Amino acid sequence: MQKKAFYSFFNQSKYLAGARALEHIPIELHSYDAVRPLVIATKDVTASGLKKIFVKAFYDSDVTIGGFYDNVGGTAAISTIKELRILFHDRGCDSIIALGHGPAMDTAKGLNMLVSLGVDDIFTLEGEDTISTPLKPFFTVPTAGSCGYDMSNMAVIEHHRFKSDFLFPDVVCLDPRMTGINDIGRAVESAMVALTHAMEASDSTMHNPMNDAYSLAAIQFIHENLPRALKCPRNREAALALAYANALAAVAFSNAPAGAAHILGEALNKLTGNDPGVCMAILLPHATEFMVGKDILMRDELLLAQAGMDAHASTPEKDRIKESENQLKKLMASAIKYVPANLKSLRIPPYLIEQAAREAEASGSHGLTFKDYMTILNNAGKAPAVR
């Protein structure tokens, strides 16, 4: 294990996980002196019956739900956030609970910035570390399809990125009743985002022992449980394990610079509207291959997380990185029904691919050049349709 001269690591969240975790929320709200949360949920929460389960968890407590807004659409919009501010103040709420996946979490984070900091224009806070005071108590209850971003220190509102340690949720509640998979396609996409974040956090030149604990555990959970969830989407144990992996990957992602697959996946999502999970899943094996080709740090601990102790021990040290790449390809192949093998299948015009590479280079977070990003994109475009 490499020893670092200096690193920093931060995680704000407390995790309530497992059976009847939802019922612990009222007592946790009390510990933050909060008794009147505003709940923000995605549209599918009510349709899938999760609202009923959630509301019942507050029975026999002294917490009144100030309002249950279950109308968050596909993206977090500033207009919704401003309307929610009126609801928040009108009902005298003192905390926020986000229920569902990405857009609900981002909307809740945006609302928290507005109501806690008293700003009128949220976009003045865009960028990194622009928040300097703690926000109101913020709890998240992820459902299936919730990806790594939701529980991280980042929010994306109308393609504007906000990153601050104060955006970490105070409490993350992972209850098996909420994480059951209804839409396996979305569950795979979110697992792919989590896998990308975890692999790039553990691969990155900035990796450290604290972050490894999170990223390698996330990789292990995904490699063990994604095939089980694909085989039987109703497997609650596998669904909960994937939710754990998402939570772990979110912490790893929050404490590591973004990797090439993440940056390119985000750029393609912004330019083409394709799901970031799909883009990242296509790009991840090629980004990894590129890094290995460039002799950029890649670690054999990955294989231990991916394939377990027996496979790690029986593979010669010099072959472990190659085997790790094979394991990744094998996992991607098992999800081929939901994640295409190459970028060509997404029918992205070449000029948008070039633009994505340019935007990735402009982000400058990973130190790769336009040519490097184009190589990864071209390899991902040319890959055979069947893995």
Add this chain to the structure above:
Amino acid sequence: MNIDKYPELKPGKKYIKRYYVAIMLWIVGRAIQAACRLDKEVIKEFSELPEKFTFSLGVLPDGPFMIIGKDDKGRAKYMGWNKGRTRFPLEMNIKSLEAAIKVFTFQEGTATAFARERFIVDGDLGYALAVVRVLNIIEVYLLPKIITKLAVKRYPRWSEFSPLRKWVNRILIYIRAFTF
């Protein structure tokens, strides 16, 4: 946005579960009082607690509770279920009604529930452990072995808890708990 579309939701009540937990706490409370007059281990545990010691075991935020205190003779006395605003030297509270149901339907043993942070203990931890030991003995008396095994960490062996002692005390505890 029409904010009336998103009304506030007051917490409802789970009456059946609440009554079930209340009855279980009443039975356990009365059984502790009875056992403190019959079982030497329970008597010893209580004799080591301070004078006028009182503790409550219940469900947050509004109960039900079980309040047990030491009387002038140093024996346990069941003091009811209504705690009001009184503070006790030792308060053992279960965080939610659902967690209490898990404990009182023996889906989770007392030790497991502690390990899973279902309990909040306010007071001396040593006294809390004495209370847990008493609860374990009471469970052995009140419940059949097959259920008690789910509730306690380790079911006592014959050498520790003879069947004669168990059955005689079990009958006497049941009679005393439900009569006077």
